[in-house]
Amino acid sequence: MDILNLTAVSLGEKIKAKEVSVKEATKACLGQIEKQDKTLNSFITVEPEKALEQAEKVQQKIDAGELTGPLAGVPVAVKDNMLVKGGLTTCASHILDHFHPAFSSTAVEKLQAAGAVILGKTNMDEFAMGSTTETSYFGPTRNPWNTEHVPGGSSGGSCAAVASGEAIYALGSDTGGSIRQPSSFCGVTGIKPTYGTVSRYGLVAYGSSLDQIGPIAKDVRDCATVLETIAGYDPKDSTSVKRDDYGFTKALTGSAKGLRIGIPEEYFGEGLDPEVKKSILDAAEALKAQGAEVSYFHLPLVEYAIPAYYIIACAEASSNLERFDGVKYGYRTKEYEGLHNMYKKTRSEGFGAEVKRRIILGSFVLSSGYYDAYYLKALRVKALIKKAFDEAFEKYDVILAPASPTTAPKLGESLSDPIQMYLGDIYTISVNLCGLPGITVPCGMDSKGLPIGVQFIGNVFREDHILQAGYAYEQTRTMEICPLCR
Numbered sequence: 001m002d003i004l005n006l007t008a009v010s011l012g013e014k015i016k017a018k019e020v021s022v023k024e025a026t027k028a029c030l031g032q033i034e035k036q037d038k039t040l041n042s043f044i045t046v047e048p049e050k051a052l053e054q055a056e057k058v059q060q061k062i063d064a065g066e067l068t069g070p071l072a073g074v075p076v077a078v079k080d081n082m083l084v085k086g087g088l089t090t091c092a093s094h095i096l097d098h099f100h101p102a103f104s105s106t107a108v109e110k111l112q113a114a115g116a117v118i119l120g121k122t123n124m125d126e127f128a129m130g131s132t133t134e135t136s137y138f139g140p141t142r143n144p145w146n147t148e149h150v151p152g153g154s155s156g157g158s159c160a161a162v163a164s165g166e167a168i169y170a171l172g173s174d175t176g177g178s179i180r181q182p183s184s185f186c187g188v189t190g191i192k193p194t195y196g197t198v199s200r201y202g203l204v205a206y207g208s209s210l211d212q213i214g215p216i217a218k219d220v221r222d223c224a225t226v227l228e229t230i231a232g233y234d235p236k237d238s239t240s241v242k243r244d245d246y247g248f249t250k251a252l253t254g255s256a257k258g259l260r261i262g263i264p265e266e267y268f269g270e271g272l273d274p275e276v277k278k279s280i281l282d283a284a285e286a287l288k289a290q291g292a293e294v295s296y297f298h299l300p301l302v303e304y305a306i307p308a309y310y311i312i313a314c315a316e317a318s319s320n321l322e323r324f325d326g327v328k329y330g331y332r333t334k335e336y337e338g339l340h341n342m343y344k345k346t347r348s349e350g351f352g353a354e355v356k357r358r359i360i361l362g363s364f365v366l367s368s369g370y371y372d373a374y375y376l377k378a379l380r381v382k383a384l385i386k387k388a389f390d391e392a393f394e395k396y397d398v399i400l401a402p403a404s405p406t407t408a409p410k411l412g413e414s415l416s417d418p419i420q421m422y423l424g425d426i427y428t429i430s431v432n433l434c435g436l437p438g439i440t441v442p443c444g445m446d447s448k449g450l451p452i453g454v455q456f457i458g459n460v461f462r463e464d465h466i467l468q469a470g471y472a473y474e475q476t477r478t479m480e481i482c483p484l485c486r
Helices: 008-016 022-040 048-063 106-113 156-164 180-186 220-230 274-289 302-323 338-350 353-366 371-393 418-423 429-433 463-474
Strands: 043-046 075-079 117-122 169-174 189-192 212-217 260-264 293-297 398-402 438-445 451-458
Touching: 008 022, 008 220, 022 043, 022 048, 022 075, 022 117, 022 156, 043 156, 048 117, 075 156, 106 117, 106 169, 106 220, 117 156, 156 169, 156 180, 156 212, 169 189, 169 220, 180 189, 180 438, 180 451, 189 220, 189 463, 212 220, 220 438, 220 463, 260 274, 274 293, 274 398, 274 438, 274 451, 274 463, 302 353, 302 371, 302 418, 302 429, 353 371, 371 398, 371 429, 398 463, 438 463, 451 463
Parallel strands: 075 117, 075 169, 260 293, 260 398
Antiparallel strands: 043 117, 169 212, 189 212, 189 438, 398 451, 438 451
């Protein structure tokens, strides 16, 4: 039995049936990390001794009948912008050198309460700013399917870890597609839930009105199971929402019959790679054959989503990153003259180029002379985009779309042209602007052997629709296994 190819739910069942011990599962992942991570660079920190110690404690609780959930004993990786008490948290930035938080994020606490074994913290774009995991202070992560290519971002480390078998599942965060786009590039499944469904307490903020934690796993059932575990109202998060029902796995019926699926014409025009387009439309046909009603529709204002998103996200980032000043925690420059010089030198040396670019842009659009012309206008456009989606969801249960215009680019290609990198987010950012749920499911491979993902978008609090569509589609095809796991 190859533990690394098991889904989280399947491994949990085998641990419960005593076919596999928690220690065996943990050792299998740690062995794969030791074997592959020098090349992939999926992790920033791995703590084998701590993970094996956790494994023993979790096994004792399982044997005593204290832990009975589906994820008990299953090893997980956590994106390095979520706090884990006592462990290093860097957000892949020099400015958070040697930062060890005094508490854990709510999502991590919920996983630990369910018996998860934390393997380590995964690599990411610095402060989640990027689409390739190349802006990390700790070097880029490589795509497990072809190490000359990027894994996507900013949750590229988490997606690469799951694809390569270094972790059974992982947590990521999604501000403008940071779970869904790298899931597509790495051939795994990732869900961004409705804004407010998962607590953001203990998640280092990038864009507070856009950020949301979500699971990355091998299939839709795993994602639904993990989401059930980490979702819930949290009084420590002012944006957390009380929902009536968190039973996401109930949506996994295996049938798409009766689902109304809309395909936006604007998403299938110029700029979409022909191989990606074919795979996405083949997925639509597969759902149609299952009894789903599939039709095209017009989704206006799509062209304004990228400028609106980057104005809002950068404005919020400039405010959120103000706290990293060399005084409270993290890195401080060694030589300085006076307080203001210390601020300037610390931030200049501590932040990378992409983070500085977004702070400057955010500070500019919030400045007194430009606030109305840029930031307020972007908020109005955001409201109009939300209205367009609301109208679409009066007719459709699910919107089917690509997750990215292309498959994973080669390392270095995107960073040389930041504007082109920003344009790559065209199919994902509207979901964050509108607070909608979205899921990416693998749907094929291109001629270079790189994965393609299809994205299902639902109305607010209707994860059941996208999970139903994703799971039904998943039943129509065989999952490709990454070469590193064979």
